[in-house]
């Protein structure tokens with residue numbers, strides 16, 4: 001799937017992968033603001049992204065553990081996800097993630 005990241009300083013990075021998580025893809029492409037400090041186990045929120053409203057259904061909503069973690073972040077919104085909790089699949093083709101931090 002081809003995935004696009006938009007950083008806080010409006011840099012647009014498009015990357016492609018068929019496996020792994022969205023966080024791993026971002027880290028591999030040096031997307032600024034996605035740090036993945038906890039290694040993808042849903043406990044740091046340094047991989048926080050905002051989805052576009054129209055992509056919410058495609059990507060899905062956070063489970064309870066992820067939602068609890070997101071609550072601790074000041075910039076949480078109804079379109080928030082932790083990108084380490086989003087596995088890459090063909091369904092994500094064309095999705096745009098806005099980096100929060």
Ligand code: FES
Pocket residue numbers: 023035036037038039040041042043044045046047048082083084085
């Ligand atoms: Fe730590 Fe996603 S990488 S919560």
